[in-house]
Every structure is written in structure tokens, then in C-alpha cells.
Amino acid sequence: MRESSNTMHSTLPTVGFIGLGNMGSGMTRNLQAAGYPLVVNDIRQEAATELLAHGAIWANTPAEVAASSDLVITMLPTPRHVDVVVNGPDGLLVGMADGGTWIDMSTSVPEVAEGVRARHAARNLHILDAPVSGMSVGAFSGMLQIFIGGEAEDVVRLRPVFEAMGDPERILHVGPAGTGYAVKLMINQLWFSHLVATAEVLAVGVRAGVNLEVLRASIVASPANSNFVQNDVLAILDYGDYDEGFAIALACKDLGLSMDLARSVGVPTELSAVVEQVFRRAKAQYGDLAGEMSPVKLYEDLIGTPLRREPQLEVVV
Numbered sequence: 296m297r298e299s300s301n302t303m304h305s306t307l308p309t310v311g312f313i314g315l316g317n318m319g320s321g322m323t324r325n326l327q328a329a330g331y332p333l334v335v336n337d338i339r340q341e342a343a344t345e346l347l348a349h350g351a352i353w354a355n356t357p358a359e360v361a362a363s364s365d366l367v368i369t370m371l372p373t374p375r376h377v378d379v380v381v382n383g384p385d386g387l388l389v390g391m392a393d394g395g396t397w398i399d400m401s402t403s404v405p406e407v408a409e410g411v412r413a414r415h416a417a418r419n420l421h422i423l424d425a426p427v428s429g430m431s432v433g434a435f436s437g438m439l440q441i442f443i444g445g446e447a448e449d450v451v452r453l454r455p456v457f458e459a460m461g462d463p464e465r466i467l468h469v470g471p472a473g474t475g476y477a478v479k480l481m482i483n484q485l486w487f488s489h490l491v492a493t494a495e496v497l498a499v500g501v502r503a504g505v506n507l508e509v510l511r512a513s514i515v516a517s518p519a520n521s522n523f524v525q526n527d528v529l530a531i532l533d534y535g536d537y538d539e540g541f542a543i544a545l546a547c548k549d550l551g552l553s554m555d556l557a558r559s560v561g562v563p564t565e566l567s568a569v570v571e572q573v574f575r576r577a578k579a580q581y582g583d584l585a586g587e588m589s590p591v592k593l594y595e596d597l598i599g600t601p602l603r604r605e606p607q608l609e610v611v612v
């Protein structure tokens with residue numbers, strides 16, 4: 296049973312947290328367990344029920360969150376949501392004191408933060424981007440990987456807060472403001488590319504008559520091995536789990552942002568463009584809430600059989 300952090304007379308800073316979805320719910324749980332007093336907000340108030348039962352305080356607006364916290368974290372779906380929460384009529388900036396701290400942990404792009412810096416330069420705000428990897432499972436276990444873009448002094452000052460949510464070994468200061476977003480988008484782009492490439496080769500191999508696990512184990516033992524083939528695809532092969540903890544609509548959002556980033560820096564990304572289209576096809580086919588690994592299902596549908604390995608088959612290659 297977690298302690299009620301807001302009644303513990305904590306000397307830790309009060310953390311404002313906006314966005315209590317698949318990721319934010321686990322992250323706030325861990326902040327609370329580490330003793331941070333929390334002030335929370337979401338457009339779905341029911342998302343806060345458990346946090347409030349353990350001592351968190353509800354705020355009706357992002358402005359109220361900012362006014363009652365020492366620092367504010369946002370964990371929201373898209374840059375559009377971040378913009379509303381930060382710049383809206385009841386947004387963060389209305390309630391935040393001069394010199395305040397805002398950490399955006401959403402997978403997003405730097406434009407909103409850059410606009411804030413440009414329009415509010417005199418307020419001396421501390422703004423960091425700190426998106427994460429590790430899925431909702433990592434958010435709940437407090438083992439997220441965190442990529443931080445921002446000033447070194449801020450990263451040092453805020454490290455304990457990050458450590459309450461992430462794996463201390465994998466909390467990385469990756470450069471100045473904006474670089475955290477870029478690292479996260481590139482990691483997702485590569486992982487999504489691995490996913491589509493893996494689905495293709497497994498579907499072709501199985502159609503060509505190879506046993507699925509023999510094929511997978513052969514790839515694992517070969518120079519073409521990847522973390523996706525070795526580990527992540529097993530959720531599908533063993534359990535038919537396409538990871539509904541991360542909606543395909545958000546995966547498509549990430550791929551779109553990644554393509555925008557590539558365009559903005561003038562690098563053609565032909566492969567990524569194809570991967571994005573495959574993801575969009577899966578979203579159209581299975582709906583916005585389907586799991587991020589649903590593109591594999593497109594290939595299963597194509598070959599007319601789910602990719603599932605036989606439970607007892609142990610393959611030594």
C-alpha cells in the first residue's frame with residue numbers, strides 16, 4: 296500500500312502532472328510512491344481516482360496545477376494537446392510563477408516550447424523536453440528510459456524526479472532543448488521500421504514453408520538479428536498481444552512527427568515513408584485504438600494465418 300504523499304509533510308518539491316493516461320498513470324504512481332506531493336489534472340477526472348485516494352490533489356485547470364506546484368510535467372498525446380495545455384486560456388503559463396519549471400515528457404516536437412521561450416523570454420522559465428521509451432509497462436515499473444533535452448543545471452537539479460520514474464542507468468541528457476524530442480522520434484522510427492521489416496520476412500518465410508520459430512531462431516542467430524526479432528515480437532508470437540498500451544493512432548502521430556523532422560532538416564527518408572504508410576493502413580483497418588504492433592496483423596491477414604509459435608518448440612540453431 297502506498298503512503299499518502301500529500302499528508303507526509305514531504306520536503307520534496309510538489310510535482311504538478313497533467314495527462315494521466317496509459318503512461319502518466321504509471322509515472323504519477325511512482326512519483327507518489329517516492330514521496331512527491333502531487334497536483335494532477337486530466338480532461339478525464341476519473342483517471343485521477345486512485346492518485347487522489349493516496350493523497351494527490353486535484354486541480355481543475357493546467358493554470359491551477361502550475362500555481363500550486365514547484366514544477367509541472369506534461370504527458371499528453373500530441374503537440375496540439377501540449378499547445379492547448381500550455382498556451383490555452385487556462386493554460387500552464389497563466390498559473391506558473393516567473394522562474395518556474397515545465398518538463399514535457401510527451402513524444403512531441405520543440406515548436407510549442409520554442410514559442411513559449413520567444414514570447415515569455417523575460418519570465419526566466421526552465422523548460423525541458425524529456426520524452427520516454429519503455430511502454431506503459433515501463434511507466435508502471437518505474438523503469439522508463441528518459442531522453443532529456445535542456446540545460447545541464449536543470450537536468451542535475453531535476454534528476455531525482457526523473458529517477459522516480461525511470462531507470463537511473465538510462466536517464467540520458469542528450470543535448471540542448473529539443474534534442475530529447477529528436478532522439479525519441481528517431482528511436483521510434485527505427486523500432487517501427489524493425490517491426491514492419493520483421494513482419495514481412497516472417498510472413499514470407501512461413502508462406503515458403505518454414506516453421507515460424509525455426510525461422511525466428513535462425514534470424515536471432517544470424518547477423519540480421521534485432522531486439523525486435525529476439526524479444527519484442529514474442530508478445531505477438533506467444534500471446535497475440537499487439538500492445539494496446541500504446542494506441543496505433545499515437546504511433547502514426549509519432550511517424551508523422553518523425554517525417555516532419557526529417558523534412559525540416561532536409562534529409563530524404565524513403566524507407567520511413569513506406570513504414571508510415573503501412574502503419575496508417577493498419578490504423579485504417581483496425582481502428583485508432585488498436586495496438587501499436589497491429590501492422591504485423593496486416594501480414595497475418597495477407598497470408599491467412601496468425602503468426603504464433605508452438606509453445607513447446609525449442610529450436611537450437
Ligand code: NAD
Binds near residue numbers: 336379380430545
Ligand atoms: P494516452 O492517450 O493514454 O494519455 C493521454 C492523457 O492525456 C489522457 O488521459 C487524456 O485524457 C489526457 N489529455 C488529453 N488532452 C488533455 C488536456 N487538454 N488536458 C488534460 N489532459 C489531457 O496517451 P499515452 O499512451 O499515455 O501517451 C502519452 C505520450 O507518451 C504520447 O506523446 C505518447 O506518444 C508517448 N508515449 C507513449 C508510450 C506508450 O507505450 N503508451 C510510450 C512512450 C511514449
